[in-house]
Amino acid sequence: MLGMPSLRFSDGRAIELPQGEPVGSALDDGAIAVRVGGELRDLSTVPEGDADVEPVDATTEEGLHILRHSTAHVLAQAVCRLKPGAKYAIGPPIENGFYYDFDLDEPFGAEDLPAIEAAMREIVAEDLPFVREELSREEALERFADQPYKREIIEGLDESEGAGAETVSVYRNDGWSDLCLGPHVPSTGRIGAFKLTSLAGAYWRGDEHRRMLQRVYGTAWATEEALQEHLRRLEEAEKRDHRKLGRQLDLFSFPEELGPGLAVWHPRGGVFRKQLEDYVRDLHLARGYELVVSPHVARSILWETSGHTEKYLENMFPRMDRDEASYFVKPMNCPFHVLIYQSQTRSYRDLPMRLSELGTVYRYERVGTLHGLLRARGITQDDSHVICREDQLVQEIRGIFGLTLEIYRTFGFESPVIQLSTKPGMAIGDETMWAHATNVLREALDESGLEFSMAEGEGAFYGPKIDFHFHDAIGRLWQLTTIQCDFALPERFEMEYAGEDNERHRPVMIHRALLGSLERFSGVLIEHYAGAFPLWLSPEQVRFVPVADRHLEHAHRMAGRARELGLRPYVDESSETVGKKIRAAQLMKAPYTLVIGDREVDSGDVSVRDRQGNETRGVAFETFLERIREEADSKALEQTRFAD
Ligand SMILES: [Zn+2]
Ligand SMILES: [Zn+2]
Numbered sequence: 069m070l071g072m073p074s075l076r077f078s079d080g081r082a083i084e085l086p087q088g089e090p091v092g093s094a095l096d097d098g099a100i101a102v103r104v105g106g107e108l109r110d111l112s113t114v115p116e117g118d119a120d121v122e123p124v125d126a127t128t129e130e131g132l133h134i135l136r137h138s139t140a141h142v143l144a145q146a147v148c149r150l151k152p153g154a155k156y157a158i159g160p161p162i163e164n165g166f167y168y169d170f171d172l173d174e175p176f177g178a179e180d181l182p183a184i185e186a187a188m189r190e191i192v193a194e195d196l197p198f199v200r201e202e203l204s205r206e207e208a209l210e211r212f213a214d215q216p217y218k219r220e221i222i223e224g225l226d227e228s229e230g231a232g233a234e235t236v237s238v239y240r241n242d243g244w245s246d247l248c249l250g251p252h253v254p255s256t257g258r259i260g261a262f263k264l265t266s267l268a269g270a271y272w273r274g275d276e277h278r279r280m281l282q283r284v285y286g287t288a289w290a291t292e293e294a295l296q297e298h299l300r301r302l303e304e305a306e307k308r309d310h311r312k313l314g315r316q317l318d319l320f321s322f323p324e325e326l327g328p329g330l331a332v333w334h335p336r337g338g339v340f341r342k343q344l345e346d347y348v349r350d351l352h353l354a355r356g357y358e359l360v361v362s363p364h365v366a367r368s369i370l371w372e373t374s375g376h377t378e379k380y381l382e383n384m385f386p387r388m389d390r391d392e393a394s395y396f397v398k399p400m401n402c403p404f405h406v407l408i409y410q411s412q413t414r415s416y417r418d419l420p421m422r423l424s425e426l427g428t429v430y431r432y433e434r435v436g437t438l439h440g441l442l443r444a445r446g447i448t449q450d451d452s453h454v455i456c457r458e459d460q461l462v463q464e465i466r467g468i469f470g471l472t473l474e475i476y477r478t479f480g481f482e483s484p485v486i487q488l489s490t491k492p493g494m495a496i497g498d499e500t501m502w503a504h505a506t507n508v509l510r511e512a513l514d515e516s517g518l519e520f521s522m523a524e525g526e527g528a529f530y531g532p533k534i535d536f537h538f539h540d541a542i543g544r545l546w547q548l549t550t551i552q553c554d555f556a557l558p559e560r561f562e563m564e565y566a567g568e569d570n571e572r573h574r575p576v577m578i579h580r581a582l583l584g585s586l587e588r589f590s591g592v593l594i595e596h597y598a599g600a601f602p603l604w605l606s607p608e609q610v611r612f613v614p615v616a617d618r619h620l621e622h623a624h625r626m627a628g629r630a631r632e633l634g635l636r637p638y639v640d641e642s643s644e645t646v647g648k649k650i651r652a653a654q655l656m657k658a659p660y661t662l663v664i665g666d667r668e669v670d671s672g673d674v675s676v677r678d679r680q681g682n683e684t685r686g687v688a689f690e691t692f693l694e695r696i697r698e699e700a701d702s703k704a705l706e707q708t709r710f711a712d
Pocket of ligand 2: 400401402453579580
């Protein structure tokens with residue numbers, strides 16, 4: 069082609085680029101990569117003709133992805149400089165950062181991370197260009213002659229790693245190469261702010277029969293400020309870690325004897341859970357749901373009919389065989405609710421039927437993915453199934469949106485991020501059913517005026533779903549609520565109702581868990597509140613701190629009065645000093661602490677200390693009780709102020 073290629077920008081601008089010049093020469097300094105005709109490319113790309121171009125900035129999501137990926141290359145290059153002969157496997161970008169897996173004769177310790185970082189900074193200072201090369205398979209095998217993991221990728225034609233059947237794409241800085249699809253920042257000098265964060269073991273290809281490699285994690289950002297901001301968030305998250313607070317507040321534990329991912333709730337956790345469960349159950353009853361109960365085990369035939377043995381077996385605890393029957397522990401509650409529906413002949417007048425259960429299920433999550441209460445193997449879902457006529461679907465789903473928003477507002481979560489997920493690879497039911505169910509969910513979202521985005525291929529195996537994500541107090545996003553529309557299970561179980569026309573019809577099923585599971589939601593709440601629960605959720609609401617033993621009796625009398633009013637008091641009977649007792653109350657995040665000494669015994673008043681350490685003296689005890697009872701009853705998010 070003759071003449072200069074013309075580059076068109078999305079804002080309408082056009083630039084003539086001299087023949088043979090890289091596209092980067094026409095862009096602002098801020099760009100680290102570019103979209104050419106919609107495809108992500110290196111700045112060094114020479115356009116073959118006229119093209120639509122869009123610069124990619126390091127601060128955008130795409131830009132950060134490229135930046136983090138490029139930083140992973142530099143990490144591996146640095147490790148090879150420090151440990152000649154190191155074998156490097158793969159190193160993708162991840163949320164907030166990147167990792168790289170290494171096979172080393174002598175693994176690193178945490179104390180080695182600064183030295184690796186220093187070697188990385190040297191490579192950054194050298195400002196080495198990332199040079200893209202297309203090699204034949206033979207050339208590539210030659211290039212990586214002493215890198216067995218790279219050779220395995222090339223031999224496996226792993227296209228996601230750049231190893232296609234025809235050519236293998238390689239990125240080289242200086243003499244160091246990596247297999248890669250790209251694109252990358254133009255040179256190592258364009259790497260942003262980064263920090264290596266941790267080490268872990270990881271099996272090659274995630275396969276426990278393969279070799280255990282050493283994974284080095286890091287975080288990378290476009291600017292130093294963004295990096296510092298992220299590190300502050302991490303520090304804050306660590307302080308709020310629900311596993312740590314769970315121990316400190318004596319809420320729950322994971323005894324080794326139970327196996328991974330199975331928790332026991334201690335008395336304080338038990339009260340917290342009761343509060344949560346009562347709230348959810350009562351609200352559901354008030355919204356026309358009916359409570360049901362189902363067992364934890366059922367014969368395999370049930371799971372065969374539901375499709376679980378076919379599509380969900382990996383997530384189930386192994387089968388149990390006894391007396392020529394086989395059983396599974398339940399991974400879901402749905403089939404039980406179907407059987408409750410089918411216990412009678414149903415007519416259109418019975419619909420919608422909203423069956424609700426705090427149903428405990430067990431899922432064989434991989435040990436490596438378990439994370440305290442946030443990801444456990446035994447969980448209790450606030451699980452309901454709405455069985456209804458097709459013409460009731462949109463209305464029912466909208467009702468569920470309303471209930472979801474109401475519940476989350478109670479905990480101080482606002483502005484959900486909503487996603488509509490479509491058919492995944494592993495699925496039951498035909499295309500028409502999927503399209504229909506997806507449209508119903510979309511219609512409900514449209515009518516409700518809620519903003520949402522699409523997540524292609526992320527649905528459940530039996531139907532598309534809507535997820536509600538909420539931001540917690542430190543800005544982290546949690547996926548919590550799931551609502552699924554399902555035409556498949558009614559079909560498989562041959563569910564029916566008699567219509568107004570006296571004909572038999574098939575109902576539709578909505579699966580929905582609003583909190584998700586009580587375990588996960590509790591974990592999120594603990595981190596969201598940093599353990600300082602609103603009064604109605606607090607295991608302990610008022611702590612009495614007697615100054616001396618002679619005040620103990622009075623403290624117990626007061627606690628008795630509080631208990632009469634339905635409050636949860638606690639008397640510190642230890643023989644510690646008042647200062648230490650107050651410190652203990654703070655560690656337990658006690659909402660109110662009342663110090664009881666001679667003055668209080670004589671006057672009958674109390675001095676009230678809240679969580680912020682505000683102290684108000686001379687509050688009449690009955691007034692105090694009345695006001696905090698109001699606070700608990702109203703599920704207030706803020707503490708009562710007693711000062712004038
Ligand atoms: Zn790469
Ligand atoms: Zn279900």
